[in-house]
Amino acid sequence: MTRKVFYISDGTAITAEIFGHAVLSQFPVDFEQKTYPFIETLAKAEEVRNLINDSFITTGERPLIFHSIVNPEIRAIIYSSEGLDYDFLNTFVAPLEQQLGIKAEPKAHRTHSIANDSYNARIDAIHYAMDNDDGVTMKNLEEADVILIGVSRCGKTPSSLYLSMQFGIKAANYPFIAEDMEDLKLPPELKRYKKKLFGLTINPQRLQEIRQSRLADSKYASPRQCRMEVKEVEMLFKRERIPFINTTNSSVEEIATKILSKTGLERSMF
Amino acid sequence: MTRKVFYISDGTAITAEIFGHAVLSQFPVDFEQKTYPFIETLAKAEEVRNLINDSFITTGERPLIFHSIVNPEIRAIIYSSEGLDYDFLNTFVAPLEQQLGIKAEPKAHRTHSIANDSYNARIDAIHYAMDNDDGVTMKNLEEADVILIGVSRCGKTPSSLYLSMQFGIKAANYPFIAEDMEDLKLPPELKRYKKKLFGLTINPQRLQEIRQSRLADSKYASPRQCRMEVKEVEMLFKRERIPFINTTNSSVEEIATKILSKTGLERSMF
Numbered sequence: 231m232t233r234k235v236f237y238i239s240d241g242t243a244i245t246a247e248i249f250g251h252a253v254l255s256q257f258p259v260d261f262e263q264k265t266y267p268f269i270e271t272l273a274k275a276e277e278v279r280n281l282i283n284d285s286f287i288t289t290g291e292r293p294l295i296f297h298s299i300v301n302p303e304i305r306a307i308i309y310s311s312e313g314l315d316y317d318f319l320n321t322f323v324a325p326l327e328q329q330l331g332i333k334a335e336p337k338a339h340r341t342h343s344i345a346n347d348s349y350n351a352r353i354d355a356i357h358y359a360m361d362n363d364d365g366v367t368m369k370n371l372e373e374a375d376v377i378l379i380g381v382s383r384c385g386k387t388p389s390s391l392y393l394s395m396q397f398g399i400k401a402a403n404y405p406f407i408a409e410d411m412e413d414l415k416l417p418p419e420l421k422r423y424k425k426k427l428f429g430l431t432i433n434p435q436r437l438q439e440i441r442q443s444r445l446a447d448s449k450y451a452s453p454r455q456c457r458m459e460v461k462e463v464e465m466l467f468k469r470e471r472i473p474f475i476n477t478t479n480s481s482v483e484e485i486a487t488k489i490l491s492k493t494g495l496e497r498s499m500f
Numbered sequence: 501m502t503r504k505v506f507y508i509s510d511g512t513a514i515t516a517e518i519f520g521h522a523v524l525s526q527f528p529v530d531f532e533q534k535t536y537p538f539i540e541t542l543a544k545a546e547e548v549r550n551l552i553n554d555s556f557i558t559t560g561e562r563p564l565i566f567h568s569i570v571n572p573e574i575r576a577i578i579y580s581s582e583g584l585d586y587d588f589l590n591t592f593v594a595p596l597e598q599q600l601g602i603k604a605e606p607k608a609h610r611t612h613s614i615a616n617d618s619y620n621a622r623i624d625a626i627h628y629a630m631d632n633d634d635g636v637t638m639k640n641l642e643e644a645d646v647i648l649i650g651v652s653r654c655g656k657t658p659s660s661l662y663l664s665m666q667f668g669i670k671a672a673n674y675p676f677i678a679e680d681m682e683d684l685k686l687p688p689e690l691k692r693y694k695k696k697l698f699g700l701t702i703n704p705q706r707l708q709e710i711r712q713s714r715l716a717d718s719k720y721a722s723p724r725q726c727r728m729e730v731k732e733v734e735m736l737f738k739r740e741r742i743p744f745i746n747t748t749n750s751s752v753e754e755i756a757t758k759i760l761s762k763t764g765l766e767r768s769m770f
Contacts, residue, residue, distance in 0.1 A: 233600065242757040244666070245522045251769045252515045252568065252611050253592050256604040265767060267757045294599070298522065314599060322523050322586050329564070329584060330503065334526040341522050342753035349751060356658045356752075360633065388626045391661055395752075396514070481619060481770075482626075482665075483612035487512040487537045497535060499521045500751075 234285045234293040235263040238278055238308060240300055240338045243267040249318050250296035261294075269299065270338075275307040286312040300338045341500065348398055348498045355394035355401075362402035363387055368419040371402055375495055377423060378403040380430035381459045382450070383440045385477040385485055389430065392486045398498035399490070406463050408455065414462045416470060428489055429467040429474025434460045436478045504555045504563040505533040508548055508578060510570055510608050513537040519588050520566035531564075539569065540608075545577040556582040570608045611770065618668055618768045625664035625671075632672035633657055638689040641672055645765055647693060648673040650700035651729045652720070653710045655747040655755055659700065662756045668768035669760070676733050678725065684732045686740060698759055699737040699744025704730045706748045 235254065237246040243265045254261055266278050285293045295313040299305045309315060323334045339345065362370055364387065371377060376393070378386045378401060386403035393399040404420060420427060434457040441451035449455055467474045473492055477485050490497060505524065507516040513535050524531055536548050555563045565583040569575045579585060593604045609615065632640055634657065641647060646663070648656045648671060656673035663669040674690060690697060704727040711721035719725055737744045743762055747755050760767060 242753045244753055244757065245518060247767070247769060248515060248518050249588070253589055253596065255610045256589075256593065256606045257596065257600060257602060258605050259600065259602065263769070267761055292599075294596075316592050316595070318519070318588060318592065319523055319526075321591060322588065323526065325586070326523065326527065326564075329562075330527060330529065332527060332529065335528050336526045339754075340525045342751055344749060344751045353658055353752070356661060360630070360657060360661075363630065387630060388623055388665075391626060391630075392665060395658075395662060395665055479614060481612055481614045482623070483512045483514055483770075484609075487514065491537055497517070499517060499533070500753075 231289060231291065232260045232262045233291060234289065235261045236278070236282055236293050236295045236297075236313060237263065237265040238269055238295060238297040238299060239267050240270045240304060241267065241298065242342045243298065244342055245319075246296045246298045250294075250316075253296075253316070253318075254294075269304060270301075272303060272307060275299075275304045279307050279311040282308075282311040282313040300336045349500065352394070352398040352498065352500060355398050356391070358400045358402070359390045359394040363390060365404040368404075368417070371419060371423050371426070373400055374402040374423065374426055375400045376428050376489065376493060377401070377420065377426045378428055378430055378489075379406065379420065379472070380474075381406055381432070381437065381456075381463050383437060383444065384430045384432040385480075385482070386430055388482045389477075389485045389489065392482045393489065396483075396486065396497075396500075397490065397495075398500070399495055406459070406466075408450070408459065411459060411462050414466050416466070424470070424472075427470075427472045428493060429463070429472045430485070431460060431464050431467070431474055431476050433476065433478040501559060501561065502530045502532045503561060504559065505531045506548070506552055506563050506565045506567075506583060507533065507535040508539055508565065508567040508569060509537050510540045510574060511537065511568065512612050513568065514612055515589075516566045516568045520564075520586075523566075523586070523588075524564075539574060540571075542573060542577060545569075545574045549577050549581040552578075552581040552583040570606045619770065622664070622668040622768065622770060625668050626661070628670045628672070629660045629664040633660060635674040638674075638687070641689060641693050641696070643670055644672040644693065644696055645670045646698050646759065646763055647671070647690065647696045648698055648700055648759075649676065649690065649742070650744075651676055651702070651707065651726075651733050653707060653714065654700045654702040655750075655752070656700055658752045659747075659755045659759065662752045663759065666753075666756065666770075667760065667765075668770070669765055676729070676736075678720070678729065681729060681732045684736050686736070694740070694742075697740075697742045698763060699733070699742045700755070701730060701734050701737070701744055701746050703746065703748040 390401035660671035663671040
């Protein structure tokens, strides 16, 4: 029997999910996880409480609860359920109040909402990443915080998007393609913004797998082509002293945070 | 004097940031926040400990620490600093061990890494959102989990990207443009996938502000045009019984989670 987990919030429930997922992923068991966002009324809270209690009756096991509910009346209804509440936010509020010498002023939707000052800048960064993906234009590089460069399918696009979405960073990206390889050099537009350039590379075998699943049995996906492109581009990075990382074993979060850490770019939080 | 905050991790530090940000945002004060990801060696941990101690000496106030370090030796070095450690993950591990009747097996990089089974599906979803943005092609709608429709700049693109990035959902999007308005109807390709359609709308005044900052004093950004487009598209949603939400006061997280909650699409977690 897999243990039931309830993520509950009067907002998006994203914080509750991320926290619960981080804690539960340390346990080598499967969980049946369900998320209840926007529980903003007593009636909705009672519905969720009933689901929790039903689950307890059916399974004989208390469901685990991770909530980020700010309203005390709504919270009280969830507390009154048969679930086990791991109250990850409030556990730390009292010690922080004591340490900071001020009272917390919990308000709903304080994170993950447009109330955040930098929200518009973040949306601009997302549109910037979209509009300056894959070298489609070189006109807006002046605005870029960072310009990711590398061979096709080494992770530039997801990393650019993640940088914009999570951290509000304006990231353009530019691919080196097969035709560039014979005499590989930086285009003048990139040379002009050389300090913003950051290279991504990847193991040729992994690149080949990725390209194969996209365009099976093409020249583009051949082992020989992948090896050659990676070698040429890495030589360019070294020749031009462009910082770069290998993305083979890294997730988009890991690539993005490594780029920030190596470039010293500041993160915004939302 | 703003209080110093250290986010420290042997991974990306994204979980630590999200947790700390959620707790601290309840306090009506400014914090000076700095993130130290990939603290994977004792030497690096000692460097961070020195920074924490320096900060204490300089400011006379203990820095606040939110960490997600798995390795006990590295963690011990951070514990030994002058900072105040709000140990948000480990606080809940012991009670969960007792409740689940098994020992936690903490491993670094268990979240936000490619070790996650669904990682490739998520990257596919991100590329899908990019490739099927803004109605550039209607060829891949069969694959879509959801198709967002609405006027230009009502939030379709950031929402599609967020759905793919955070939840692994394949979201296409399609804009209704000025030329469509005279006799607005669903194109046959969208009609075919009507069950996947989800509408976004926005208050005309807000739309006008957004368009104005993009293309100042154009017909596209005129109050009259914005009012007309929103009215026509909302009438279409109602006529065709397409579910829709108003994005005016919602962040990309709120829009995405409302879409999930109204469509019943399942979230993946990474």
